[in-house]
Structure formats: structure tokens, C-alpha cells
Amino acid sequence: QKEVEQDPGPLSVPEGAIVSLNCTYSNSAFQYFMWYRQYSRKGPELLMYTYSSGNKEDGRFTAQVDKSSKYISLFIRDSQPSDSATYLCAMGGGSNYKLTFGKGTLLTVNP
Amino acid sequence: EAGVAQSPRYKIIEKRQSVAFWCNPISGHATLYWYQQILGQGPKLLIQFQNNGVVDDSQLPKDRFSAERLKGVDSTLKIQPAKLEDSAVYLCASTGGGGETQYFGPGTRLLVL
Numbered sequence: 001q002k003e004v005e006q007d008p009g010p011l012s013v014p015e016g017a018i019v020s021l022n023c024t025y026s027n028s029a030f031q032y033f034m035w036y037r038q039y040s041r042k043g044p045e046l047l048m049y050t051y052s053s054g055n056k057e058d059g060r061f062t063a064q065v066d067k068s069s070k071y072i073s074l075f076i077r078d079s080q081p082s083d084s085a086t087y088l089c090a091m092g093g094g095s096n097y098k099l100t101f102g103k104g105t106l107l108t109v110n111p
Numbered sequence: 112e113a114g115v116a117q118s119p120r121y122k123i124i125e126k127r128q129s130v131a132f133w134c135n136p137i138s139g140h141a142t143l144y145w146y147q148q149i150l151g152q153g154p155k156l157l158i159q160f161q162n163n164g165v166v167d168d169s170q171l172p173k174d175r176f177s178a179e180r181l182k183g184v185d186s187t188l189k190i191q192p193a194k195l196e197d198s199a200v201y202l203c204a205s206t207g208g209g210g211e212t213q214y215f216g217p218g219t220r221l222l223v224l
Binding site: 004006032034036040042043044045047049064088090092096097098099101102103104 | 113142151152153154155156159161166167202204206211212213214215216217218220
């Protein structure tokens, strides 16, 4: 079993839809959880960062962590064509801040 | 604040040739990471530096890959000799003191023919 599992998609939605992206993990040592967005031919950029179970909201984006189920989600409300990108979940723990990434989900928002 | 800089952006070489990539992290960031991202995969950590010391190189194929960060600032990743399976994007990232947030550069896209 891989440490981090993420459905690679692709996922195609109409503009304005609510998007749900998910990852599961097996390593109980993970303490912090991140979502990165990666546009084509660019490096990943941090979108959301959570340190505990629960929800964190930032504009149209909500990150959700359920440590008991080892499951994290990213919700995008009112999705826009500019949200079209690959979304990578990442998680880490320990003093060296090493991150383990999912495979990424390719999202396309159609106008 | 300037971001993480990487060069070259693209490189095409033949198998068995050597290649080097350069990274300049965000000013003041002590920790530097090199990742390999194969098409359709998430980034995989190759090596992590704290200043000029290696923290983790457990996934670096040391028979062909090497990396250095001599003065604790910029870093070079080298592949010698390259194999077809080394075709990937090589990403550099850095973090500041006590921070888990990694800031990524644009990457170097390598194609080995």
C-alpha cells in the first residue's frame, strides 16, 4: 500500500460546479497536510495548509482533514476555468519537514 | 521577494551523457530540496539539504546522481550517465526557518533520448 493515494482523474466539470478532491494515507505519523496546485509546465504552488483535523476555509477553497479515517479533501466552490490545473495533496511529519506527495488529480473546468 | 530560480528550463540529451541542473533558493532559506517528477506522478524527494549538509538522500540513485550545496546557498544536481528513465521534471524547493511550507521553482524538464 502506498503511503499516499490520490485518484489521478482526469476530472472535468462545468464552470460554477463544486469540485471535491481527495487523498487517503496510511502513515499515522503525518501531522500536517497540504494541497498544492500545479499549472502545466510550472512548479507546484501552495494552496492550502492544515495542521489538524477539521476544516479550513480560504475564499472558494476548503480543506478538510479527518485523521481518524486518514482522509483529506479539498473542495472548490464556484469553480472557474482558471482553476484548471493538477492538484497535489502532500503530507508530512517529523523534524525534517519531508513531504510525501500524491500522484495529483488533473482538473479541467469548462467555460 | 524573488522566488526559487532554476536553470536550464529545458534540456535534451542522449542516454549515457551527463547533465547538471542549478537551483538558487529564496534568499535566507536554509533548507533546499530536489525532487523528481515523472509525467503523471507526484514529486518524489531525491535529496534534502539543511544549509550545506545532507539531511536525507535515501531516494537518490547514488550510482548516477549527485548533488551539492557547497556554500549553503545555491545547489547543483548532476546525472552521470543519464538513462532513458531519468526523463522527468526536476524541481527544486526551499523552506525558511521552522517552516513546513515548501516553495517550488519552475523546474527543469529533462528528456533523455
